[in-house]
Amino acid sequence: MTGFFSEKNKLIILFVVAVVFGLSLSFIFSRKIDPATLFIDSQAYKTTALNVINHQVFSFYDRPPYEPSGFRAPGYPLWLAAIYLIFGSFKPAIFLGIFVFSLTAPLIYLIARELFDKRIAFLAGILFALEPWGAFLAGAIMSEQIFLPMFVLAVYLFIRYLKQNSHKFLYLSAGLLGVCALIRPNALYIWPIFAIFIFFKKNGFLK
Numbered sequence: 736m737t738g739f740f741s742e743k744n745k746l747i748i749l750f751v752v753a754v755v756f757g758l759s760l761s762f763i764f765s766r767k768i769d770p771a772t773l774f775i776d777s778q779a780y781k782t783t784a785l786n787v788i789n790h791q792v793f794s795f796y797d798r799p800p801y802e803p804s805g806f807r808a809p810g811y812p813l814w815l816a817a818i819y820l821i822f823g824s825f826k827p828a829i830f831l832g833i834f835v836f837s838l839t840a841p842l843i844y845l846i847a848r849e850l851f852d853k854r855i856a857f858l859a860g861i862l863f864a865l866e867p868w869g870a871f872l873a874g875a876i877m878s879e880q881i882f883l884p885m886f887v888l889a890v891y892l893f894i895r896y897l898k899q900n901s902h903k904f905l906y907l908s909a910g911l912l913g914v915c916a917l918i919r920p921n922a923l924y925i926w927p928i929f930a931i932f933i934f935f936k937k938n939g940f941l942k
Contacts, residue, residue: 745857746841753837753864760867761829761874777876781825783807784815810918811878825876832880836873839884840864846891849898882918885911889922893929897936 779795786794786801793809794801818828844860851859863869872879889911896904908929915922 745844745853745860749840749844749857749860749864750837752861753840753870754834756865757833757837757870757873758830760870761833764871764874774875774877776878779807780812780815780876780878783812784819784825787812787816788819808878808917808920810914811881814881815876828876828880829874832876833870833873835884836869836880837864839869839887842884842887842891846887846894849891849894878918882915882922885918886915886922886925889915890925893932897932900936 782797783793783795786792786796790801792801792803793812794804795807796802796804815825815828818831819825821827840860840863843863844856847856847859869879869883889908892904892908892911895901896908912922912925912929
């Protein structure tokens with residue numbers, strides 16, 4: 736039984752639980768509503784992706800003139816455009832989004848393991864994997880699909896930097912935060928928090 740709950744298996748279990756829960760919610764709700772058209776943001780993301788493909792312009796307007804707009808970050812519409820070019824539909828983005836989003840659960844475990852004991856870490860991962868609203872958004876055309884796992888990975892790498900003093904983790908974390916800001920600009924708000932922790936670390940307060 737101990738082998739079954741090895742570190743590697745815990746990560747796999749958390750990922751599978753998150754995927755199954757996300758797919759189940761998506762199946763239940765898709766029988767009554769179209770998750771690809773549920774939110775206004777979803778429509779804007781899809782329209783922007785199609786405009787990039789068909790008119791080579793980054794615009795969320797659905798009729799001419801397709802005026803360029805920087806209102807939305809480019810990361811997620813470009814992700815959708817790539818999926819549409821490969822599959823000819825936005826529907827695969829729902830299933831791919833659930834799988835990518837589900838990577839957040841094992842990442843939550845890794846973060847909690849750095850800060851608490853393994854039992855609390857596994858509980859944290861399970862609670863996230865079964866969190867209904869997050870799983871519901873993962874099954875819709877929303878930027879949370881790819882933003883959250885990348886953001887949580889950036890936080891995990893930053894914690895590794897604080898504990899191991901390896902600057903490669905800091906550089907990787909900063910790079911991921913930059914990518915996250917291209918998906919959702921609110922990632923920029925984490926910089927002051929990181930700067931405070933780096934200041935504390937440099938001055939020995941974290942000890």
